[in-house]
Amino acid sequence: MILGIGSDLANIDRIEGALARFGDRFRNRVFTEAEQRKAEGRREVAATYAKRWAAKEACSKALGTGLRMGIAWKDMAVTNLRSGQPVMHVTGWAAERLAQMTPAGHEAVIHVTLTDDHPWAQAFVVIEARPLGPPAAGG
Template identity: 60%
Template sequence: MIIAIGSDLCNIDRIANSLARFGERFERRVFTEVERAKAARRPFTRAGTYAKRFAAKEAFSKAVGTGFKAGVFMKDIGVVNAHSGAPTLALTGGALARLVAITPEGYEATVHLTMTDDHPFAQAFVVIEARPLAQR
């Protein structure tokens, strides 16, 4: 069953401006090491790479109903790739705690993520699905 949905649209130029203005301070405050490494390997699309991940963090925070408060921080939400290559989220700290809190007892949460960009916009959708523990 679907227990939450979130989406976000991010302006790539806004992220590029933040990178130009605040540089590494912005990167370290918002993005995980895995995300920063991915962006470093994409020098020509660095801002777009970050913008998609920024949108994913926003979409997750909307899906769990907190935004970036109640202990949910941007760095607690990291975009990673599953073995298949599909993007998904690695959650820690308050983001993981909030996911656990909204997951019904006897269920396990699965986070589905899709991201896209077409300059000047990046977009992400998050769907949180709860599956009964017996359905493994």
Template identity: 60%
Template sequence: MIIGIGSDLCNIERIQASLDRFGTRFENRVFTELELAKAKRRPLNYAATLAKRFAAKEAFSKAVGTGFKAGVFMRDIGVVNAPSGAPTLALTGGAKARLETMVPAGHKVRVHLTLTDDHPWAQALVVIEALPEG
């Protein structure tokens, strides 16, 4: 069963402006070390790579219904790749705790994530699914 859906559209130029203005202070407040490392391997698409991840964080916060309050912080939501290469989320702290409160007893959770960009836009869609265990 679907227990949450969230989407976000992010302007890549807005992320570039934040990078230009605040530099590492912005990067370290919003992104995980893994996300920053991935973006650094894509120097020609650095801002677009981060904008997609920014959109994913926003989409997740909408899917769990909190936004960035109730202990859910941007750095608690990290975009990672599954063994197949598909993007998904690694959650820690308040983001993980909030998700755990949403999962019905006897179910496990699966987070689906899709990312795309077409300059100047980056988009993310998060679907949270609860699957019966066993």
């Protein structure tokens, strides 16, 4: 069952401007150390940050809160599997909100997809509740 859906479109040039203007203050307020390492190791640094910014916005929308109600930027973080597939991790208040949304007997799975085509970066997040344990016999 789908618990939440969120999407966001971020302007790469706007994120690049924030990086130039605020530098580490911006990076450290919004992005985890792992996200910063990933972005700084890429050729398209601003696009990488913009995709993660969009993912955080999309995740907050899927959680039903937007970036308010105590949710912090770094409560949501994107890493990548070896295959390159992005994975959303939540901690703090975002994890608490996710637990509140998840029905008993289910686990929450957050799906995220990212893309960019200058000057835009886009993210979609879908939060799914999957039943725990084996399927019921006899349907």
